[in-house]
Amino acid sequence: MRRTHNCNRLGTADVGKEVVLMGWVQRRRDHGGVIFVDLRDREGLTQVVFNPEIEPQVHEKAHDLRNEYVLGVRGTVQPRPEGMINPNLPTGTIEVMVNELRIFNAAETPPFLIEDRIDVSENVRLKYRHVDLRRSRLQKNLITRHRAAQNVRSYLNKSGFLELETPMLTKATPEGARDYLVPSRVNPGKFYALPQSPQLFKQLFMIAGFEKYYQIVRCFRDEDLRADRQPEFTQIDVEMSFVGEEEIMEMTEGMMAQLFDEICGIELPRPFPRLTYAESVARYGLDKPDIRFDLELTDLSDIMKDVGFKVFAGAVKSGGVVKAINAKGCIDFSRKELDDLTEFVSIYKAKGMAWIKVREDAWQSPIAKFFSDPEKAAITERLNIEPGDLILFGADSEKVVNESLGHLRNHLGKRLGLIDENAFAFTWVTEFPLAEYDPAEKRYDPLHHPFTAPMDEDMEMLETDTGAVRAKAYDLVLNGFELGGGSIRVHRTDIQRKIFEAIGLKPEESEEKFGFLLSALDSGAPPHGGIALGFDRLIMLLCRESSIRDVIAFPKTQKAACLMTDAPSDADKKQLDELSIRVRMMD
């Protein structure tokens, strides 16, 4: 028996043909006489029919069929009788009258039905992932993932990039995320680290003269999980020589444009909008703005610095800010809803949330009494206030106000239905700070990574005002998700040493950790830079899913476990002995 067609293939043009289909029993409808089976394969469903008047023995055998049995059937394509066409099925105009049935395998009753509309809890889905993966939603997602990967490869290939591999067993890095360690049997007591990204290797490819590199590559970070974060994830990793930021952004836009055009038939407007980091944080509160809707943050610090309301004036005087969101037409929010919003911003360390309901005649607000008429006029003008509006305030340090109002903005955008769920709104965020002061460690920490080049005009501040130096770094943001980021790298040893110094690495430390890089830079390094895009997140958004677990075949739970294989698990004593490892549980 040899398969002739897939289960989405047959139509009225095939009537009369003898065909062989193979697949799984999606559903059996036994009418006592005639038995219908929907046969499912990767491509779709076809109704096959067992008729006792045509093949009694085959019909008899079909009584035993159950869901998820694996079959091969031989039969004749025939048109459905008058009025029996199923418009919901691509193959709904025909059916296959079976004259030979092979049961390749019986199946246990599955833990849940293989249908998209069946709602199943995540732990059941992950435990029986092989069953979950039979459902069409996940099949479609993984097929989209495959097509996207091929599309990206084709774009980069035709643009002259080389797909080059980098090691999975590599060296631990001092900064950044926690590493996954792998013990070395041959070198007792020593460890490899799994790569957090191929960052240094791709730079070394540039130094070696390959000029354009890419890889769709697995990366590992031992940090806590989120809906959009897994401990192992896939990156589209790119690096180019003899280019600046413009070329990398253009290349990336071209890649996204081709991808969305060929995978979804969507023409992305280009060039993508750009915001500087400062502008993004000022207007949206976050460095990954969702620009599908307005509801922007407005700075009122100058107006508030002398008002009678101590919380506002005090925030400004102690170096903080007062900002507000005008939720147009939301005057009807109840006390409970306002309390909920206050609780929401408290997640982001906001100590409270003042509000004003703008009535026709007056402001209804616990804080209205603190404002003079000129102050009210200034606020009204700045926020473009009209009757019916609800004004929500944040007053605190810049960081707290921006983060809390930024997340509040996203929250309200969803709640008020301001977001076009069909839109794909890309934006670049540029001119990131090179480093951020870490008060706990009393040093500057690179925002991106320590190989990022400072902007030329800020170079002099490297030693004097490190926190103010902007970097040649850029993030690509899609619908409020950070899709990825990159930078132009440092390609001169003297500057690289200065940066290591600025972030608190002692010369001997930089030599120990990154000596190979410094030496490589000295060997004739071209100017270079690149970008890395989170492939899982990209596919998640492309598939309009809300968790990357739905676009990863075998994902981990929030505690980084695989419920199907039960990894991680204990190691045999013998294995540990070979690795010279003794496990001691800390309390």
Added chain:
RNA sequence: GGGGGCGUAGCUCAGUUUGGUUAGAGCGCCGGCCUGUCACGCCGGAGGUCGCGAGUUCGAGUCUCGUCGUCCCCGCCA
């Protein structure tokens, strides 16, 4: 490390507020009937460690404490 939600039949959930008879429903499953269904239909049936462990009580799915798992978030992570 922290905050919150969930955990009852194979699956999804009700019951927990206010402790009290034999823990229910839908879907699925099993059996019977049924020759045109496609979420087939009708009749019948089986199926429970109420996550786990202590405690309070005459009595715990329900109250208390602990613990485990899972999801969302903060921290962490680019």
